[in-house]
Amino acid sequence: MPLPSGEVNLPATGQLTPTPTYGLELEKVFTRKDGPAHLVDDSYFTRLRQRYLDRHWEAEVSDADERLVGVVTPHGVESLDNSFGLGESATGPIRHESGGLNELDRIVAQQVQDVVEVLDESGATILNMSNHPLTNIDDETYERHVVPKPVYEYMRTVRGWDHKSGINAKAQNSPSVGVPAEQAVEALNITLGLGAALVALYANSPFEEGNLAGAKESRLHIWDKVFKNPTFSGDHRLHQMPGRPFENMRDYFQWMFGPDTAMYFIVVDDDGHPPKSEKSGHAHFIQVDEHPTVLEFLQKPNWQATAFEDNRRLTVTSHMSHFAMHQFTQFAGARIRYGLRDGDFPTTEFNEAMSGTGNEVDNLFAEKGAYFYIEGREPGANFPDQELFETAGETVARSVIMSAAALHAGLIRNGEAAKRLIDSYGWPTLQGLRESAIKAGLEGMYNDVSMPRLCSDVLSVAADGLDSDEQWMLAYPEYVIRTGQTGADRALARYEQLSGSTYSRIAQIVREKGIVLN
Numbered sequence: 001m002p003l004p005s006g007e008v009n010l011p012a013t014g015q016l017t018p019t020p021t022y023g024l025e026l027e028k029v030f031t032r033k034d035g036p037a038h039l040v041d042d043s044y045f046t047r048l049r050q051r052y053l054d055r056h057w058e059a060e061v062s063d064a065d066e067r068l069v070g071v072v073t074p075h076g077v078e079s080l081d082n083s084f085g086l087g088e089s090a091t092g093p094i095r096h097e098s099g100g101l102n103e104l105d106r107i108v109a110q111q112v113q114d115v116v117e118v119l120d121e122s123g124a125t126i127l128n129m130s131n132h133p134l135t136n137i138d139d140e141t142y143e144r145h146v147v148p149k150p151v152y153e154y155m156r157t158v159r160g161w162d163h164k165s166g167i168n169a170k171a172q173n174s175p176s177v178g179v180p181a182e183q184a185v186e187a188l189n190i191t192l193g194l195g196a197a198l199v200a201l202y203a204n205s206p207f208e209e210g211n212l213a214g215a216k217e218s219r220l221h222i223w224d225k226v227f228k229n230p231t232f233s234g235d236h237r238l239h240q241m242p243g244r245p246f247e248n249m250r251d252y253f254q255w256m257f258g259p260d261t262a263m264y265f266i267v268v269d270d271d272g273h274p275p276k277s278e279k280s281g282h283a284h285f286i287q288v289d290e291h292p293t294v295l296e297f298l299q300k301p302n303w304q305a306t307a308f309e310d311n312r313r314l315t316v317t318s319h320m321s322h323f324a325m326h327q328f329t330q331f332a333g334a335r336i337r338y339g340l341r342d343g344d345f346p347t348t349e350f351n352e353a354m355s356g357t358g359n360e361v362d363n364l365f366a367e368k369g370a371y372f373y374i375e376g377r378e379p380g381a382n383f384p385d386q387e388l389f390e391t392a393g394e395t396v397a398r399s400v401i402m403s404a405a406a407l408h409a410g411l412i413r414n415g416e417a418a419k420r421l422i423d424s425y426g427w428p429t430l431q432g433l434r435e436s437a438i439k440a441g442l443e444g445m446y447n448d449v450s451m452p453r454l455c456s457d458v459l460s461v462a463a464d465g466l467d468s469d470e471q472w473m474l475a476y477p478e479y480v481i482r483t484g485q486t487g488a489d490r491a492l493a494r495y496e497q498l499s500g501s502t503y504s505r506i507a508q509i510v511r512e513k514g515i516v517l518n
Helices: 042-054 100-120 139-145 150-157 181-193 195-201 218-226 249-256 294-299 320-328 347-354 360-368 386-392 394-413 415-425 427-443 451-464 468-483 487-497 502-512
Strands: 021-032 060-064 067-073 076-080 086-095 124-127 173-178 266-268 284-288 302-307 313-317 334-340 369-376
Touching: 021 100, 021 369, 021 394, 042 060, 042 067, 042 100, 086 100, 086 173, 100 124, 100 394, 100 468, 150 284, 173 394, 181 195, 181 249, 181 334, 181 360, 181 369, 181 394, 181 415, 195 394, 195 427, 195 451, 195 468, 218 427, 249 294, 249 347, 249 360, 266 313, 266 320, 284 313, 294 320, 294 347, 320 334, 320 347, 347 360, 360 369, 369 394, 386 394, 386 487, 394 415, 394 451, 394 468, 415 427, 415 451, 427 451, 427 487, 451 468, 487 502
Parallel strands: none
Antiparallel strands: 021 086, 021 124, 021 173, 060 067, 067 076, 076 086, 173 369, 266 284, 284 302, 302 313, 334 369
């Protein structure tokens, strides 16, 4: 499960068009083939980079505190989330007319193949689970696993987060679909409202710390643990499904940056302004005095602040680029992501739009925005394994990785039908179903509504939103609904077949759940 790195990984800026774009942020739990978690070292990224160079891709490594943590290519970034045992690839955007979902699949499949082959050289692989169930969550483990990024110290010390709660790799499959500005809130509501089905279909973490977790998607318990005692209460609120659909962007931003929240760090140059580029000189990671909300921050031109690196005092000027940096700071099942055309515009224009009562902010962002996309955050990371190939066949196994992206895209592209589906169930029922899905997966139920019914309806609406050459990607969710067996169910069935201690049985399952690509 991604804990924010403080980096906003966005597609290249371009002119906004109605043509959909697609991307995928795919997290991967690393495991040794004999069972324990695998932590990569610098050689992992140098070997991965060499593979890209051999393919004639441009490739540059990135680092944090003298440790290599990523490789940047024309297709995106292969990196780490919070742990050296949790890989993360950010791929895209791919335009619909440039191959769309099928082209995204081609690139992602090659990237996964590369990662698997490089890991294999170290006796490791990708685990078909959304956490590593043999990893203890304790201080010693945290110190060995955590990637040395300053943002994690900030989260622990300033915001009061229990960051180590995610150190056993909470991995998600996070698809993105580009939309016009005027459709962003509608697409966000669709993704949030129908998120329970995505949680249920990809439930894949029934074990934790060598024990039965008591939930089929225990991965999503991370946020209650991380935000158990936050400095700012809004941090806990913002991981929960909102109580109703959003009316417009103004409504969304007021929820996201409400009075119970506080702005995060910002990055400025030596003059207290946002860096014009990565090459514009020294950048300072700073904290603004008084912990204003983001909306309060934009109301005043100048603020006093402190640099993390040396406690140096400085004055910063509020910019819309600081607002854009905060787009990651809610942790519900979907986000609106965007870029600003030319990088910025006066904060006074935004403040005036926010003081309106209608779609003034939507209209402003339609004029000033370079691109918009909806980031889905509900599906756990699933991968094909030997059992799936043997029981479901190649077509189903081949579709696993891309199926969440296909569902996400199909729902948004068939937006009117998706909205009618949400209205037919009602938002409160969909909220209850999401909580039930975390615990019971496909066996969840709320208000006498069964999870298979919702999942079947979601699959039908999404399928109608896809082109004929994209339909193959839905083979995995179709299989899950037909058999009633998610990744969590298959793992628990295997657990019941085995004998021995709880830990030994789970360890055997981990050894059997390595990724299989063909």
